[in-house]
Amino acid sequence: MRTPRPMTIALLAAVPLLLGVGLVLAGGDQPVSDTDPPGPPAGSPVMGTIAGAVARPDGSPVADAGVLVASLEDPAVAIPEIGVRTGTDGRYEWRLRGGRYEVTAVAGTRRTAGTATVVPGQTVTLDLTLR
Template identity: 45%
Template sequence: MGHVRTALLVGLLVLGGCGREAGTSSSGGQPPVSPSGQVVIAGTVVDGAGLPVEGALVQPRSVDDPPRPVPELAVISGPDGRYEWGLPAGRYEFTAVKGDRTSAPVQVTAALGTTDALQEVPLQLP
C-alpha cells in the first residue's frame, strides 16, 4: 500500500508542477487574474510550530453545485511553504498533505474583481 501511495504522490507532484508559473501582483488591492480569467489564490503551509512546510501537496475541491472543474490536480508548496493557484471563480475547500499528515480543510471564495480572492489561505499540518 505504501508503494502505491508513494507512486501516486510522485505522479501528482509531476502533474502539479506542469504549466505553473509563479508571479506577483501589483494590481493595488485587486486579486491577480491570470490571462485565462482565473483568480490566483495564494497561501502558506505551516507545521504545528508555525514553521513553513516545503513539499506539501496542496489540493482544492470545488464546493459549488454543480462542482467546478479544477485545472490541475495539486500544487506543491515551496521552500518557504508558499503556494499559488489559478482557479476559475467559485467556492473551494483547500487541504494540504505531506506524508501521513493532512491539514484541516479551509474554505475560500475565489471571485473576479473582489479582494475576497486575495485573502491568504493558510494551511496547517498537524
C-alpha cells in the same frame, strides 16, 4: 409514378441548410434554458487566485507539501490541475475559476483543510497549519 427533377431534389436538399442559416442570423443560437446563470460580461476576468502558506504547528514552513482543491459549487467548477506543491518557504499559489473551494494540504501522514472563496480578478489568502 413520376421521377423527380434534378432542380426539385436540389431545392429539397437546400431547404434545411437555408433554415439553419436563417435561425443563426436571427439570433436563434441562444441558450434555450432560462435557468442557466448568465456568464461573465465580455472582457471581465474569470480567474482568481488562492495563495497562502502551509506550516507545522510550531510555525515552521512545510516545503514540498501537496495542496489539493475540491469545488464546493453545485455544479462543481472545473479545476485545471490535479494539485500544486509548496515551495521551500511553504508558500503555494493557484489560479482558479471563481467559486467556493475546499483546500487540503498534505505532507506525509499529516493533513489539514480549509475553505476559500475565489473572486475573479482577486487573490484570497488561505494559510494552513498541518495537524
